[in-house]
Amino acid sequence: MAYKQTSQKFNAAINSVEIGTGNKTLALGGENVLPFYSFDGPILNPPRVGVEISDLGMNDKLAGMLNFYGDTQDVVELVKKASGMPGAEFICLVLDSADPDGENRSVEDCVAMVKSVEEAATLPLMVMGCGNTEKDTVLFEKISEALEGKNIVILSAKEENYKNVGASAGLAYGQKVGAESSVDINLAKQLNVLLTQLGVNNKNIIMNLGSATAGYGFEYVVSTMDRVKMAALGQNDTALQMPIVTPVSSETWSVKESLLEQEDMPEWGSRENRIIDMEVATAAACLAAGSNAVILRHPSTVEAISQMIKELI
Structure with a gap:
């Protein structure tokens, strides 16, 4: 008997959320099929790939990073180069310098820097804070005001500060x-x-559900994303129909497989290859589980994941 494929159709859809303005505009979400199920229906907005840039510059002198960015530490120049990275579709600026336990850069200086970055970037902009909730709350308000009309994404509003950020x-x-x-x-x-x-x-909300590196309890990430997508599409749960954006690089660059030098673990081989492998594996798994966008760091990973998306859509 010949196999007859049955389409899995949903009467609900993930919200389509536009970020950026003018020729920087990019749409996230909008699908009403499961991840990469293009055989069940059209996927108008494929998953997106973003590039993470720290405002502290590029501290890890890996060969692939140096080959692409050179030796510049100026954040505006880094963003200009990242905007032209093969496969890159948006920029995610991380305000590490604002951390009160680090450089404790002033809110005013951070706002001025973000404005310069937005002007220099040719891609839509997302902004992440320093991780200190009190400082981030003030930062997000002032940055939102300074970039009014630019339609950026503020990552992220948490339970502790959602009222102020929202x-x-x-x-x-x-x-x-x-x-x-x-x-x-x-x-x-x-x-x-x-x-x-x-x-x-x-329609103005995206979700950062959190993540983990592949191999580090990642099955819980997959099950959570899967439950969110099935509730959004299968149960028409409007409270979960926001597109998902996953910062992958912040997780994958912090595990021991990415941190230990080859001299410390010669049997593991090249540290840079391990970083790329961890980023690719985690990003691919997040996208397959339901993420609508991933944030990456290494140029080789950005290009590889972008190519994977094109092959599967």
Whole structure:
């Protein structure tokens, strides 16, 4: 008997969220099929690939990074080069310098720097904070105000500061808001509900569900993303129909396989190859599980994942 393929059709869809303006505009989400199920229906907006840039410059002198960026440490120049990286579709600027336990760069200096980056970039911009909730809350408000009309993404509003970030970024200044939770479908849904109750349009919210490096409890990430997508599409749960963006590089560059030099573990081979392998494996798994965009760091990874997406859509 001949095999007859049955399409899995859903009456619901992931929200299509536009970021950037003019020729920088990019759409995330919008699909009503499972990840890469293009045989069940068209995927109008394929998964996107972003490049992470720290405002502290490029501290890891890997050959592939140096070959692409050169030896510049100027964040604006790094962003200009990243904007032309093969496969790159948006920039994610991380404000590491604002950390009170580090350089403790002032809010005013950070805002001025972000404005310069947005002007220099030819791709849409996402902004991540330093990880200090109190400092990030002030940063996000001032950056949202300074870049009003630029339609950037503020990553991320958390349970501790969603009221301030949602009110400033999402309501007062019209930016997109990233809702950050910790790999838990209930926490993700709760935060989305709280933001919408605050008044933020659900079409202006994206989710950062959190991640882990492949091999480090990653099966829980997969199961969470899978549950979110099935609830959004199969149960038409509007509180979970926001596109998912996953910062991959912050996880994969911090595990021992990526940190240890070849001299320390000669049997593991090249450290740079290990970093690329960890990024590629984790990013591919996140996309297959339901992420609509991944944030990466190494040029080889960005190109490889971008090519994978093209081959599968």
